[in-house]
Amino acid sequence: MYSWNIGSVAAGVTGTVVLTGHVQASVACGTVLTNTAGITTTSADQDLTNNLATAMVSVVCQPDLSIVKNDRVGGPTEPPFVQPGDVITYSISYNNVGTDPAANAVVTETLPDFTTFVGPTGPSGWFQVGTSRDYTYSLGTVSASAGGVLEFAVQVQSGPADGSYITNTVCIGTSDPDPVSQNDCSYEQTLFRLTTPRLNVSKSAQPASGSTVAPGDTITYTVVVLNDGSADASNILITDTLPLTEVTFVTASLSTGGPVNGPNPLTATVGSLPVSNAVTMTVVVTVNNVVTGTVITNTAQAVADTLAVQSSLPVTHVVGAAGAGALNAVKLADPPGGTPVDPDDTITYTIVITNGSTPVTNFVLTDTIPADTAFVTGSASHTPTIGVISADSSRVRLDIATFPANTTVTASFQVTVTTSFTTTISNQAVYLSDQTALTDTNVVTHPVRGTQLRAVYLPIILKGYPEVPPTPTPTPTPTPTPLAYVSDVAVDPDSNQVFIASPRHDWVYVIDGSTDTLDRNVGVAHGPTGLTVLDSIVPQNNRVFVAHQYALNNWNPGVKIFGVNDTSSYNLTPDPYVGAAPIKIASNGANNERVYVSNYFDKLAVIDGSAVGGETRLGWVEQKGWQGAYGIDTSRATNRVYLATRDTGELVVFDGNGDRLLQSGYIPTHIKPPQACSLWSVAVNESTGHVFVPCPQLSKVYVLQESDFTLLEGLGVLESREGGLALVISPQAAPWIAEIDVPSGTGLGEEGIAVVDQPDGYVFITNARNHTVVVLQDGTTPAYVTTISAQGTEPQGVDVNPVTGKFYVGNAASNDVTVFSATPPFTHTATIPLTP
Numbered sequence: 001m002y003s004w005n006i007g008s009v010a011a012g013v014t015g016t017v018v019l020t021g022h023v024q025a026s027v028a029c030g031t032v033l034t035n036t037a038g039i040t041t042t043s044a045d046q047d048l049t050n051n052l053a054t055a056m057v058s059v060v061c062q063p064d065l066s067i068v069k070n071d072r073v074g075g076p077t078e079p080p081f082v083q084p085g086d087v088i089t090y091s092i093s094y095n096n097v098g099t100d101p102a103a104n105a106v107v108t109e110t111l112p113d114f115t116t117f118v119g120p121t122g123p124s125g126w127f128q129v130g131t132s133r134d135y136t137y138s139l140g141t142v143s144a145s146a147g148g149v150l151e152f153a154v155q156v157q158s159g160p161a162d163g164s165y166i167t168n169t170v171c172i173g174t175s176d177p178d179p180v181s182q183n184d185c186s187y188e189q190t191l192f193r194l195t196t197p198r199l200n201v202s203k204s205a206q207p208a209s210g211s212t213v214a215p216g217d218t219i220t221y222t223v224v225v226l227n228d229g230s231a232d233a234s235n236i237l238i239t240d241t242l243p244l245t246e247v248t249f250v251t252a253s254l255s256t257g258g259p260v261n262g263p264n265p266l267t268a269t270v271g272s273l274p275v276s277n278a279v280t281m282t283v284v285v286t287v288n289n290v291v292t293g294t295v296i297t298n299t300a301q302a303v304a305d306t307l308a309v310q311s312s313l314p315v316t317h318v319v320g321a322a323g324a325g326a327l328n329a330v331k332l333a334d335p336p337g338g339t340p341v342d343p344d345d346t347i348t349y350t351i352v353i354t355n356g357s358t359p360v361t362n363f364v365l366t367d368t369i370p371a372d373t374a375f376v377t378g379s380a381s382h383t384p385t386i387g388v389i390s391a392d393s394s395r396v397r398l399d400i401a402t403f404p405a406n407t408t409v410t411a412s413f414q415v416t417v418t419t420s421f422t423t424t425i426s427n428q429a430v431y432l433s434d435q436t437a438l439t440d441t442n443v444v445t446h447p448v449r450g451t452q453l454r455a456v457y458l459p460i461i462l463k464g465y466p467e468v469p470p471t472p473t474p475t476p477t478p479t480p481t482p483l484a485y486v487s488d489v490a491v492d493p494d495s496n497q498v499f500i501a502s503p504r505h506d507w508v509y510v511i512d513g514s515t516d517t518l519d520r521n522v523g524v525a526h527g528p529t530g531l532t533v534l535d536s537i538v539p540q541n542n543r544v545f546v547a548h549q550y551a552l553n554n555w556n557p558g559v560k561i562f563g564v565n566d567t568s569s570y571n572l573t574p575d576p577y578v579g580a581a582p583i584k585i586a587s588n589g590a591n592n593e594r595v596y597v598s599n600y601f602d603k604l605a606v607i608d609g610s611a612v613g614g615e616t617r618l619g620w621v622e623q624k625g626w627q628g629a630y631g632i633d634t635s636r637a638t639n640r641v642y643l644a645t646r647d648t649g650e651l652v653v654f655d656g657n658g659d660r661l662l663q664s665g666y667i668p669t670h671i672k673p674p675q676a677c678s679l680w681s682v683a684v685n686e687s688t689g690h691v692f693v694p695c696p697q698l699s700k701v702y703v704l705q706e707s708d709f710t711l712l713e714g715l716g717v718l719e720s721r722e723g724g725l726a727l728v729i730s731p732q733a734a735p736w737i738a739e740i741d742v743p744s745g746t747g748l749g750e751e752g753i754a755v756v757d758q759p760d761g762y763v764f765i766t767n768a769r770n771h772t773v774v775v776l777q778d779g780t781t782p783a784y785v786t787t788i789s790a791q792g793t794e795p796q797g798v799d800v801n802p803v804t805g806k807f808y809v810g811n812a813a814s815n816d817v818t819v820f821s822a823t824p825p826f827t828h829t830a831t832i833p834l835t836p
Helices: 658-664
Strands: 032-039 052-058 066-068 087-096 102-110 115-118 132-140 149-157 163-174 187-192 199-206 218-227 231-241 247-254 266-273 276-288 295-298 300-303 315-318 326-333 346-354 360-368 373-375 380-384 388-391 395-403 408-417 423-433 438-449 488-493 497-502 505-511 516-525 528-534 543-548 560-563 582-587 594-599 605-607 616-620 628-636 640-645 651-655 670-673 683-685 690-694 700-705 716-720 724-729 736-741 751-756 763-769 772-777 785-788 794-803 804-812 816-821 828-833
Touching: 052 516, 066 102, 066 187, 087 102, 087 132, 087 163, 087 187, 132 594, 163 640, 163 658, 199 300, 199 315, 218 231, 218 266, 218 300, 231 276, 247 266, 295 408, 326 423, 326 438, 360 408, 388 516, 395 408, 395 628, 395 785, 488 528, 488 700, 488 804, 497 528, 497 751, 497 804, 505 528, 516 828, 528 594, 543 582, 560 582, 594 628, 605 658, 616 658, 651 658, 683 751, 690 751, 690 763, 736 785, 751 794, 763 794, 763 804
Parallel strands: 488 794, 528 582, 670 724
Antiparallel strands: 032 052, 066 087, 087 149, 102 132, 102 163, 115 149, 163 187, 199 218, 218 276, 231 266, 231 300, 247 276, 295 315, 326 346, 346 408, 360 395, 360 423, 373 408, 380 408, 388 395, 423 438, 488 497, 497 505, 505 516, 528 543, 543 560, 582 594, 594 605, 605 616, 628 640, 640 651, 651 670, 683 690, 690 700, 700 736, 716 724, 751 763, 763 772, 772 785, 794 804, 804 816, 816 828
């Protein structure tokens, strides 16, 4: 029961009271929701028959199929383009984001021009529709919240013009009504080059990547640069930046006999590299006396005339205690790794673990069952039978309390191949003990051959698909999931309130910062992923902007808004749409009252927040030459917008002065990090002009100086990107002023980062992988300070209140907010449970 005191109502006056309710997920379809409102007065009411009113609403459940595809081309470690003879394997992700099953679901692929179909084919694959270029894949019934991934492989033929794009379209349909058609089709464009070089950079190590090493051990890196293009490559520059805090350089050589310059970065130049030829650079280092558990990560890059920088996948080693390097694991398989397998084949995996001269305690081996396979029940065993082996459908685990010295243990298990796709099955084991950190062992792969073609005709389910301009679409963001308890945190110092986005409950929790207790919940649309507080000249007009993925259980992404003291939210006017997948959101405050929304696979959206209650979308940035946009922040000192991108691994910088970024022909600045890295988050200290960008894979934080560059200058080169030109600044030319190594920092900054805007302000970065918060300190030389426990599990968002001297961490798995002092020793002061 809710009541509203209206006060006195003059004769002839009418008004409206809006009450918003959230329909619980447990409500059955077809349920009729009845709501009755009544009005009373202390005055004499001459007619009581019109003082009650009732409204009834039926709960409607419908499916909503969505589909997204990716060509696996164009990423930092992926081929930059395709050429005749290449096979493009499209990864197609489909989901039913509705509330009802979708019956007779069918995916329809249209074979791109200048390609031929490769597979996989039926019975559990694609079927050609007659002699057309359409292929269908029957999914049957797709349950609500269910989904999967398909692959569609084509081979590129001659014919396209050099520099053109191969466009592919995929759509999904159902015999049931689907209320949202905008997400039924996905498009991908793949760059085609006819006669041009192409570099493929690979890196290996001895001991193998993932092995445990000890101080004093030798690591030999081998970098292979292959020209797998169709023309000779000229002026190849190979770069290998060594982590010299963890290793010491010994020697380096080039297979051509040419010089290797260094020691950091190591560089080698090759004048020409013919087609199908390779050059190898060998680097030898020794491991320094660093902290046990330190992860040594090394990545190589190569570039040539007319080509963009190509990177290798990283090679990693974990430093164990002295003598711990003797603990070794080798992965074997039957059939041997690299052997093609067919659907329903059996693969036997064997892991041989050998311990050296020192006993190892609390040893745990975990081997995850590979995707596209099923564990064979009862097949897990080990010998000799020390410890306990266990298994289920997801993993095999071996626990040994004390692993004796000079002992070898062999564990094995079997899987069957369950996919009919032309794909690759990969398997690797990891182990952990008191003496070693989590360490990958050898990776074993098996290519899967698709099933044979059968001439079967399946009609396409007739559906009116919308005509949408082709737009490259990367794989959807995996985190935070729509069912996470917590995704983002934002603080309003003016009202001393903290706002916590909850995708699980479709609302924003509000915490009273004076007592650090939960005050209220504000309902928003489904799947809120990002928060920002737009502070106005008048603090009472401060508002919270919430980026969300869905609305009313349908694919209808947008932004919700509410005042910092409000109890309900509202949409942008007149159209709430801000892009296909809004993720994070940032505001520039009273500076220009603009709000910027990052879109994982769409353009940057700009919102005018100057009119309270009349906020509207101004437009999108014209150019979209990046993939996987994620973290975002603004600098009020320069009116710049900084966007971290996960797929292209660039920091994209926009000029917000006078809405310059929305003008036709605007050229954003793309800054490459010092090493190839997937960038998730970014934060600006406006007092120093320092921009902090975590690199989760390499356990580093890069720091950029705003004043060291302008947005149009000679530091970079112009490149043609989707939607226009981009000014691309290489790692060597970029104004990076610091590269901070973080101990055991793998995964840092994948969701949350916050900075105190002071000359020596602290920076707080969450790490959900090890449930910690990393603390840095800004200054003339920004530096690592410490790592503290988040006092909760899987910390996500973080923000700081500089007025009260506290920072707040939202923990997704433990469903709570932990509060800390924002000054040393960063004391944990409260834990606030987030209860519905």
